[in-house]
Amino acid sequence: KTVFTxxxxxxxxxxxxxxxTDENGKELPAGTYYYICEVVFxxxxxxKQKNTLKGWVQLIR
Incomplete structure (x- = not known):
């Protein structure tokens, strides 16, 4: 639920x-989701200002 750096x-x-939840506040079902995060330093x-992080997160209900 919480990602710390x-x-x-x-x-x-x-x-x-x-x-x-999704952008409309609706609960997503349990499953594996792919994320892409653009970080600006x-x-x-x-x-070296931008970095893109990609990976998987598993949502367990």
């Missing part, structure tokens, strides 16, 4: 709280 020192930096080198 941590800095290299172990400090929690951001989190995403997803409650297993505040860096000096523009070529």
């Amino acid at each position: 941590y800095l290299s020192g172990g400090e929690k930096s951001i989190f995403i709280d997803w409650n297993g 505040d860096v000096v080198d523009p070529s």
Whole structure:
């Protein structure tokens, strides 16, 4: 349900709280879902500014 990211020192930096619903608030059924997350970093080198993360998450009800 909650995705946490941590800095290299172990400090929690951001989190995403997803409650297993779609954009209309309707509960999604249990299953495996594919995600794509585009992350934008505040860096000096523009070529390293964006990173795309992809993976799978399993929703268990």
